[in-house]
Amino acid sequence: MKNLILGICLMIGVKAFSQTSYEKAMTEKIAIVEQRKTPDEFTALANDFKRIGDKEKTQWLPYYYAAFATIQKGRTLMREGKTEELDLTAAEAQKYLNLAMQLNKDSAENLILQKMIHSLKMMVNPQQRFMSEGMLAAEALSKAEKIDAENPRITLMRAEDTYYTPEQFGGSKSKGLELFQKALDQYTVYQPKTKLDPNWGKSEAEYFLAKKP
Incomplete structure (x- = not known):
């Protein structure tokens, strides 16, 4: 019985330590998201979040932030006039966001990022893509508003x-x-x-x- 109780206590302790480690890693990375400036910095940060997500398996937020960092990379590229890189960047962000959505369906926060991804793709050629990507962006935002007005x-x-x-x-x-x-x-x-x-x-x-x- 003593061994059983000890085993349970150790399992609880390991789980608590793991959760604390996860929260610490996430807190450190989240704190610098809005401090990043260059595409390379955003790429590195997205990779860091992905590694956390791949390790945790059941947490949606690491993939959410990987998608967000990649979107911010795209917005930086857009400001630099590098619109030819936006489709590839949007596809990378979508890959991360799909993982987040699998783990947390019907999330307003995920839908906001979905809107941002469609907007990035639209900016490759606004005139040609407004009726496709622009409309999809508006639809995603409307869905988010219904969930969290x-x-x-x-x-x-x-x-x-x-x-x-x-x-x-x-x-x-x-x-x-x-x-x-x-x-x-x-x-x-x-x-x-x-x-x-x-x-x-x-x-x-x-x-x-x-x-x-």
């Missing part, structure tokens, strides 16, 4: 789209700024489910509002 990252995505879309196609910088303000207001009250859950985007809303005339 007060999620500030949904408002942030709408703010970006409104701000950058030309006025002749329904965009508006002033309305975009209003949405950035709404997102910022939501960030003050929105609480992630756990300390590892997504909590990014506030600094982007602040950046655009700081530019407001």
Whole structure:
């Protein structure tokens, strides 16, 4: 009986240690996501998250962050004018996101990333792809809103789209700024489910509002 109790205690201790190790690794990597700047830095970070996911097997967040880091790589490439690399980057992000979705279905956070992936693909050729990738991006965001209407990252995505879309196609910088303000207001009250859950985007809303005339 003593041996049985000791064995159970050791198993519990190993499990607790493993969970603590996982949370520590994730916390360290999540802390630097928004500090990365270059495509190579985002690639390295995505690989780090993938390694954590492959080790844990049942956790969706490592793959989510691997997808997010890859999307951020794509957005960096887009700002650098390297649109010819966006399809390949979007495909890589989709691979990670599919793994996250398998482990956590009907997640608003995953759907927000799905929207971002479609938007990356659209930017390869906006005129040709708006009716395909643009519509899929809007659909993913609408699905996310039905699940978690007060999620500030949904408002942030709408703010970006409104701000950058030309006025002749329904965009508006002033309305975009209003949405950035709404997102910022939501960030003050929105609480992630756990300390590892997504909590990014506030600094982007602040950046655009700081530019407001």
